[in-house]
Amino acid sequence: MSRTKSKLHAAAFGGTPDDVEAAFYDGLRSGEVDKLMACWADEDDIVCIHPGGARLLGAAAIRAAFEAMFANGGTIPVVAEHIRRVDSLASAVHHVLERVDVLTPQGPATGFVLATNVYHKTAQGWRLVVHHASPGTAAEAQDVSQVPKVLH
Numbered sequence: 001m002s003r004t005k006s007k008l009h010a011a012a013f014g015g016t017p018d019d020v021e022a023a024f025y026d027g028l029r030s031g032e033v034d035k036l037m038a039c040w041a042d043e044d045d046i047v048c049i050h051p052g053g054a055r056l057l058g059a060a061a062i063r064a065a066f067e068a069m070f071a072n073g074g075t076i077p078v079v080a081e082h083i084r085r086v087d088s089l090a091s092a093v094h095h096v097l098e099r100v101d102v103l104t105p106q107g108p109a110t111g112f113v114l115a116t117n118v119y120h121k122t123a124q125g126w127r128l129v130v131h132h133a134s135p136g137t138a139a140e141a142q143d144v145s146q147v148p149k150v151l152h
Contacts, residue, residue, distance in 0.1 A: 015125060015126070016126060017085075017092035017094065017119040017126045019126070020039050020119055020125075020126045020127060020128055021080065021083075021094060021117060023035065023038070023039050024036060024039040024117070024128060025080050027039065029076065029077060030075060031070040031073065031074055031076070033063060033066050033067055033070060036066055037059065037066070039127065040062065040127060040128050040129075041124075041129045042059075042122070042127075043122075043129065044057075044058055045057065045129075046058060046059060046062065046129050047130045047131075047132070048061075048130075049131070050065065050133055051134055053065075077101040078098050078099065078100045078113075079098070079099045080097070080115075081097045081099055082096070082097040083096050084096075089121070091118065091119065091120050091121070092126070093116065093117070093118050094116070094117045094118075094119070096114075096115045096116070096117060097112060097113075097114060097115075097136060097140055098112065098113040098114075098115050098133065098136075100113060110138070112135075112137055112138055113133045113135060114135075114140060115132065115133040116131075116133075117130070117131050118131075
């Protein structure tokens, strides 16, 4: 692990999946690839799927995708909301509604993304191993506790 990455690891996380999640979303908002990548586990089989995108396997593919997103000073103005957690001793699954502010030809608008973030407790502490995001709608900002009529 590089000296920069280990400094980012030490500075970014206080020891919980929530800390890693906060650092991940902060990295998206700031457009800092190194900060964002410090959230990921040092494993070959980490996975990232962006809304409507291909499955990205491994750190190199994930880094390249985020570098392309942040090219020319870009950032992602995202806020994680309505987080639901399933935590255990060595893994955690967070279901998140991401609210993204975007500028459209008609002016400012808000988009929604549904994401699942999976964390594992590693020798370096908690780290992200899966980020899977799908397009969402404003209706998903409301919690739905009833079973839908159609499941797939």
